[in-house]
Amino acid sequence: MTEREFEKAVKRIRNGDKDGLKEIYLAYGRFIYAVIYEILGNREDTEDVTSEFFIKLWDVAESYRSGNGHKGYLATIARNMAIDWIRKHRKEIPTAPPDLMQEETAKENVEDVVTDMAVQEALATLKDGERQIVNLKVLGGMTFREIAGVLQMPMGTVTWKYQNAINKLRRCGYE
């Protein structure tokens, strides 16, 4: 979704059009889910927070100011909501790799299972910070500057961690 498309969707939200929010959900639902899951490490909580995220976006869309990049705007809100969730429920940010792939899911297609496992193994080789950056970069398509703004770390650190993550993923066959 381009910046202009996002602004149009926000304008529709301001006018009370739910389809505007649905467009954003379809475009960034996975991205938001991944950002929140990276912090919470739990599917049920992630689903709850993701739902709350879009409900909140429905309310606060009027305060969105264009020009600063909507992906960073969305990612920042999602991260803050996930962190608030942990504070409220007195949980600690998981240091272990997320259990995304470890949960059992009925799979009819064996190839899909294999593919998902391969991705899971590749992602498991990354550190927490590296995985966050890969999420924002690969799923969100964000620039290093935007990622640095969301994660509140220097851009040099972001690029360095991203390069490390890429090197690890290459070793897992992703080229």
Place this chain on the structure above:
Amino acid sequence: MSKDLKEEYEHMLDSRMPDLWERIEPQLHEKKTEKKRINRSKRIYLYSGMAAACLCLAIAIPAIIRTRDTGMKNGSGAYMMSDEAASAENNGMADGAEDGGMMGESMAAQEDDASDMQGINESATMSSESVMESMNSWEDDSCDTAMAEGYDASHDLDETMNSAEIGSSESAMSDPEADPGDWKEPQSLETARLSVDTGEELEVEGCVLRIRGEDAYMSYVIAVSKVDGQTLQEDENRIRAIATSSQTEDYKKKQTDETIHAMIRWDEELDCYRILEIL
């Protein structure tokens, strides 16, 4: 590499992530449309504007009525109206002399106007007398108190000069409590005629307060101007003629268009006020 990872990662998320939209949509409350909000804000502006207008009217109307009443009482309005009536009468007579056919109607009309104006003048004079009585009593009280305390009343007078209003010359002449002899109440808020020591006549504007005391001079805030209304320039003779006091030098340094304080006195021979001293 990046492309493969992205596709597989998104595929994995799609398979894991349930459709949350069905959970989200029922929890979205209805929003007021922007149009409604605009209408509401417009309505607020409209009502606030109407309220402000009503407030202004509530303040302004009594003030205008009071100002009009005061204007009628101090005789300025009557003075103007009588002048207009007199000039209109003169014009009517002149026209009548030129055109005899029109004489009857115009003269009758002008006489009616003049008689109306005379009635207004009388009522204005009567009302201004009552105002003068109250003003004189106020002045007497304040000035007597100030003199008893050895206080220089001229300072207070300077401060209150712009706000105080004194009646017309007619009302002053008929004031029973006015000082006898050579004193005459100044024509306040109107153009008064002043004479300098050389006998030149000037027009001044200002507000006059009378000081009752042994000296019995008047402290006068005046704006010196020419007869045609223009401010006198510093190099004109009239200014030099006025500046015959001990503070001549100070006055010369001032801008000629600013108001000055002067002591004036009514001169029976010249039939006007004389500037005795520039304060």
